[in-house]
Amino acid sequence: MNPKPPHPSEAAQLAERVRAVLPQIGARAAQTEQDRMVPAENIALLKATGLHRVFLPRAYGGYEAPLPVLTHCLMDIAGACASTAWAFGLMCTHHFMLAHFPKRLQDEVWLHSPDATASSSIAPLGEHEEVDGGIRLSGRFGWSSGCDHTEWAIVGVNRPQADGSKTYCLAVLPxxxxxxxxxxxxxxMAGSGSKTLVLDQVFIPDYRIQPIDDMLREGKSAGISAHPDSRLFHAPYRPYFASIFAAIGLGIAQRMLDLFVEKNRNRRHAYNSIAVGTQHHILQKLGQSAHQIRAARALMETSWLDHQQHAEAQRYPSQETAVAWRTDQAYAVNQCAEAVNRLFIASGASAWPHKNPLQRLFRDMNITAAHAYTNYDLCAEAMGRELMGLAPDPAVAPAP
Structure with missing residues (x-):
């Protein structure tokens, strides 16, 4: 028997519950980096809030909450500990992916374990053999954030077709x-625990394998028929997956801005005792960075609301809208990185010791901007090609 779906108002309370545990998560930020993985205590705290059920189908006791519910929570978590936001945010968005797999797989993952989560390594890095009823997959699949805390994994694989082409798929394994x-x-993201999954001749049945193209096209995924009335899942998975990186970047950038103001309000230069917080160049850098962060957030709030409205109407985005969704998040991260880097340099050498959280924010912001999904050079060209009416160029297309 499936759990009774929670009342929709509970989803709106997620942010309040998440904010209540942020002091504990922030207090473990240094430990998280030292351990090179998110502490089990952080995972337990966030699961206790119910955040991991934000994209869980209602049939299994989830919220099926709109995208802004998750992104706003991740912004707050990223300000306390970006590594925790990164790992847990991916665990949450993977529910959206899994909801597009056949119901048999969904039941296997959630029917008796609705708190189960998955990590991922979606680049097709392994080698496989086609066998009766599925594949046997071997290889090393890196960058699987939060994998120590999950019960399942999602990996990428290219399956050969009769015409010699390959179909890029996602495969799920326990x-x-x-x-x-x-x-x-x-x-x-030193504490994200983005370790490598090692597979050795693992049999993966066909029902646990789904072509990515089918997960992006309206009504094509094997799982969508299980959610005919959903106001969330009638949407391509890719922009939902990509949105968490912008949310984390915004959370890091806002925390950098707040700490910069706090630390420089009464700071004086060691050599001449001049009040740092009143110097023209400091105020200009602060103002410029604040405007970039505010503009990036305004862009993403508009984009996330557009996601929500499309999903609630069960309306897939047009090509123009899909490109905007996919590329806007990279632009927002790019702007946040510029703001963070400007403020970090203006903070002086005292920002560099490991005990100063500014250096952690600087490092975490820049690896966020370096992710394949936030490569703004590729996203800018994709937007330009769309505006010029040119077909996407596979050689420079953003990560799928």
Whole structure:
């Protein structure tokens, strides 16, 4: 028997519950980096808020909440600990992906374990053999954030077709089918635990494999028939996946802005005792950065609301809208990175010791901007090609 869906008003209370646990998450930020993974305590705190059920189908006790509910929460979490926001945010968005798989797979994941989550490594990095009823997959799948805390994993695979072409797919497998190589050691998102999944001749049945193109086209995914009345899942998964990076970037940037003001309000230069917070160049850098962050947030709020309105109307985006959604988030991250970098440089050498949170925000912001989904050079060209009426160029297309 499926759990009774929660009342819709509960989803609106998620932000309040998340904010209540932020002091504890922020207090563990240094530990998170030292451990190179999100502490189990942070995962437990956030699961207790119900945030992991934001994109869980109602049939399994989830909220099916609109996109802004998640992105606003992730902004707040990122200000306390970006690594935690990164890992947990991906765990949340993966529910959106899984809802597009056949109902058999959804039941397998959630029917008896509605708190189950998945990590991912969606680049098709392995080698596989086509066998009766599925594939046997081997390989090393890196960058699987939060994998220590999940019961499932989603990996990428290219399946050959009769005409010699390959179909890019996502495949789902349970925790017992792979090992984790503890190889994550990064300057940015140091605590995200983005380790490598190791697969050795793992059999994955066909019902656990879904072509990505089908997850992007209206009514094509194998799972959408399980959610005919959903006001969330009648939408392509890609922009929902990409949106968390902008949310995290905005949260980092806002925290950098707040700390910059706090630390420079009464700060004086060591050599001449001049009040730093009254100097023209400091005020100009602060104002410019504030405007960039406000503009980036305004852009994303408009985009996220557009996502919500399309999903609630069960209306897929046009090509023009899809390109805007996909590329706006990269522009927002780009603007946040410029703002953070400007403020960090203006903070002087005292911002560099590991005990100063500004240096962690600087590192986390720049790895966010370096992600394949936030590559603004590729996204800017994609937008330009759309505006000129040119077909997408696969050689420079943004990550799928």
């Amino acid at each position: 925790r017992q089918d792979y090992t984790i190589d503890d190889d994550w050691d990064s300057a940015g």
